[in-house]
Amino acid sequence: MSIAIATRKQAHPTSLARLLENRTVLSVLFMLPAATILLVFLTYPLGLGIWMGFTDARIGRPGIFIGLENYFSLFDDDIFWLSVFNTVFYTVVATIAKFGLGLWLALLLNHAVPFKAFIRAIVLLPYIVPTVLSALAFWWIYDSNFGIISWLLEQMGLVQDRLHYIDFLGVPWHARWSLIVANVWRGIPFVAICLLAGLQTISPSLYEAAALDGANAWQRFRYVTVPMLMPILAVVLTFSVLFTFTDFQLVYAITKGGPLNTTHLMATLAFQRAIPGGDLGQGAAISTAMIPFLVVATLFSYYGLQRRKWQQGARDD
C-alpha cells in the first residue's frame, strides 16, 4: 500500500526508494549494524575461545590442536580446583548476603521515609562508581598497618599493637571474606533498587486484606510479599549470580589472586594464565569451563521470565 502512495506522490520513484519500502530489505538493513558487531565481536570470539581451549596457542603464535590436553593439565592443577572452589564459595555466600541485605534495604526504602528519592539516588552510588576505583578504597580500608579497620579494632581494644594487627589480605581466609564483603557492598544497591521496583507494584490492598484476615507481619511478608516478588526476584537473582560468578575486577584490584594464588576466581586465573602468563590456550580452557554454569543460569532466567508472563496473564483475567 505504501508503495502505491509513493507512486502517486512521485511520478517516477527511484528504485532505491522503492527498495527502502520493502519490509524485508529494510529489516535486513536495520539489523545490519547490530548484527555485524555482535557476530564479529561476540559470536565469533565465543566460538574461537572454545576452539582455543583445545590448542596450545601462546601470545604471538597461533596454536595447534592438542585435544583435551589443556583440560587434563587443569584436572591435575590444584590452583585451578582452588579457583573453582573460590568461585563457587564467593558466588554462593555473596549472593545470599546480597539478597538478604538487599531485600531488607528494599523493604526499608518501601516505607514512607523523608527524602526518599534522594536516599534512593545515594544508595545506587556503589553501583555507579567504577568498581576498580571503589575496590582501591577497600584495599586502603583493609590495609593492615594504616587501614581504618585496624585502627578501630585497636581503639576498641581488640588488638593490642602493630604486631598483632589482623592481616586482612595476607591470610587466605581473611582475604576471601574481605573480598566477599566488598562484593556484597557493591551488589546490595542493584538488588535493593530492582526489588524496590518490584515491591512498588504490589497493591497495598493485598496487605490490608491479609491483615483483616488476621495475618501478622511475618505472615504478610511470607504469603504476600515473597510470592508477589518471586518473578522479579528470579530474574535479578540470575543476573546477580551470573555477574558474581564471572567477577574479575574486585579480585584483580584488591588481591590479584594472592596471597599465593589462594583467592583466584576462575576469571582472574584465566587472565593470569593467558595475558601475563602468555598461555592463551589454557586461559581459554579455564574460561570455557565457566560456560556450563552460565547455561544453567540462563535457563533459570528463561523460566523465571516465563513464569512472570504467566503471572501477568493470570492477574489480568
Next chain:
Amino acid sequence: MTEAVRPALADSTGMTYLDRLPRRVVTVYIPLALFLIILLFPFYWMGVTTFKPNDELYNYSDHNPFWIDSPTLQNIRKLLFETDYPQWLLNTMTIAVCATALSIFASVLAAYAITRLRFRGAQTIGLLIFLAYLVPPSILFIPLSILVYGMGIFDTNWALILTYPTFLIPFCTWLLMGYFRSIPYELEECALIDGATRIQILWKITLPLAVPGLISAGIFAFTLSWNEFIYALAFLSSTEQKTVPVGVLTELVEGDLYHWGSLMAGALLGSLPVVIFYSFFVEHYVSSLTGAVKE
C-alpha cells in the same frame, strides 16, 4: 506521614500509618541510617584521604583519622601534573562517548526492526539478543584479544570502541524494544497512510517519542563503558593509551609502598564524572535499571 500532603507516596504507604513513631525509629530509621553509612563510607574515606597531607595520613595518634586538620591539594596536583592522568581521563571520555554513540545507533535500528518491521524470525532475534547480554566479558577477552591484535587495533582507542558494543548493544536494544512497544502503533499507521517512508517514521515519529528511552540507554551505556575494566586491561598496554580504572590500578601502584593519597585522589577524580553525570539523570538511570529487569 500525612497522606494528603504526599499523594505520590499514598500508593506505597498502605498500612504504615499504623506504626507509631518510636517503633518506626527502631525498625526503619536506624537500620536505614546504618545502611547509608556503610554504603557511603568508602566514598567518604576516598575523599578524606585525597585531601590529607602525608604526615596526617599515617599518624593516627596525633590526628583524628576521620577528619583533616590541614587539607592539601598536593595529591591532586601530583596526579594532574606528574602522571598521565589527564590523558587517561581524555581516553576514557572519548571511548565512552564513541562506544555509546555507536551502540545507540545500532540498537535503535535493531530495536525498531524487531518491534515494528516484524520480519520473520524477529522474536527469535530478540531472544538471541537477550542471550548475548548474558555472555560475560570474562569468557570473551582471551579470543577477543587475538581478534583485536589481528585487526591491528591493539593498544588503540578503537580496540575498546569496537568491543564495548558487545555488551552495550544487547542491553540498549532490549531496553529500547520495551520503549518502542509502548508507542501506539496507530501513530505509525497514520504516517504510513500520509505517505511517509519508514525512515521518516522512525526519525520523525518514533524517535522523538522514545527520547526518555534513548536517554536511559545512553546514560547506562556511558557508565558501563566508563566502568569497564577487563577489556581495557587486556587490550591496552602503553601508559598513554590507558583508561582511568586501568591507569590508576596499574600505573599509580608503585612497588610495595603505596601512595594512598594520590591513589585515592585518582579514584575520587575518576568517579566524579560518572557521579555528576548520574546525578543529572537519576530517574532515567533507575528506570533503565529496573526496566531492563522487569521487561
